[in-house]
Amino acid sequence: MYLIAPRPHFTYFPFSLGPRSCIGQVFSQMEAKVVMAKLLQIFEFQLTDGQSFDMVDSGTLQPKDGVMCRACGHEVPRIK
Numbered sequence: 001m002y003l004i005a006p007r008p009h010f011t012y013f014p015f016s017l018g019p020r021s022c023i024g025q026v027f028s029q030m031e032a033k034v035v036m037a038k039l040l041q042i043f044e045f046q047l048t049d050g051q052s053f054d055m056v057d058s059g060t061l062q063p064k065d066g067v068m069c070r071a072c073g074h075e076v077p078r079i080k
Contacts, residue, residue, distance in 0.1 A: 043071040 047069050054064035 039071075042073065044074050045069045045071055 047067070051068060052063075052065055055061045056064050
């Protein structure tokens with residue numbers, strides 16, 4: 001007969017929490033912020049018609065039906 005020890009709290013998140021977290025995690029988060037900043041400089045985002053503002057509370061607030069938007073380019077000032 002084998003005794004099963006209780007599993008640690010982070011058992012189901014291998015390589016994402018604790019001392020063995022992914023070494024590229026901080027870099028990828030910084031890269032995502034840079035990409036988002038560049039997209040916001042180049043495009044203007046507008047919600048499409050008929051969007052609902054219903055939210056789902058599942059630990060964090062999320063839109064119930066997703067978010068549909070249009071990306072419209074706008075003039076970016078050039079430095080001379």
